[in-house]
Amino acid sequence: AIGLLSFTLMGVTDTVLMGQVGTEAQAGVGLGATMIFFLVAFFRGLTSGAQSLISAADGAGHLKRILQAAGSGLIIGLLSGLIALMLTIGFTTAVMPLLSENLAVVDNAAGYMTIRAWVLPVSLVSFALMSILQGLGDTKIRMWASICGNGVNIVLDFIFIFGWGSIPAMGAEGAALATVCGSVTMCAFYAWRF
Numbered sequence: 001a002i003g004l005l006s007f008t009l010m011g012v013t014d015t016v017l018m019g020q021v022g023t024e025a026q027a028g029v030g031l032g033a034t035m036i037f038f039l040v041a042f043f044r045g046l047t048s049g050a051q052s053l054i055s056a057a058d059g060a061g062h063l064k065r066i067l068q069a070a071g072s073g074l075i076i077g078l079l080s081g082l083i084a085l086m087l088t089i090g091f092t093t094a095v096m097p098l099l100s101e102n103l104a105v106v107d108n109a110a111g112y113m114t115i116r117a118w119v120l121p122v123s124l125v126s127f128a129l130m131s132i133l134q135g136l137g138d139t140k141i142r143m144w145a146s147i148c149g150n151g152v153n154i155v156l157d158f159i160f161i162f163g164w165g166s167i168p169a170m171g172a173e174g175a176a177l178a179t180v181c182g183s184v185t186m187c188a189f190y191a192w193r194f
Contacts, residue, residue: 005146010153010182011037014175017157021171028108029172031099035109036116039088043080047073047128054135070132077128081121088117108172115176119183126183129190138193145189153182
């Protein structure tokens, strides 16, 4: 359950903390997080297909099929991430201005989505690695990766959104940058375990 909440929790944390910056900033980040989830959901489902194949191959004791399914899952994760990156950038440019008449909300959402878009290949490779590991019966790594990734996101949200020392307050872009760091942390956990 903790692992399932990880992707959504990062966006929710960003949105809640942006409430301290202002209503328009919060609305923009909330809209951006929702749109990122919308644009990535299909690719996450596609990437998770490796889990079933790996589980079946593992149960049958076929190492070659495990390796083939794992390789395919990683390739699908990377390609899906690149497609999601392009879709998100295109969506941000073409569709985002149509979703709100409030330019401040659109600007915050676009800034947030543009930064988050660049981590989508890493995020979907991370999801592929997680699916592979779960197919092999390791479900605990998802929980630990989620806890650490969200911990990094929360700490960096405070630093990047509001500023700290020589780090300037970055608002919506800071929230996105914190989420990028949290996502990379989760991917590092999965890659280490893999």
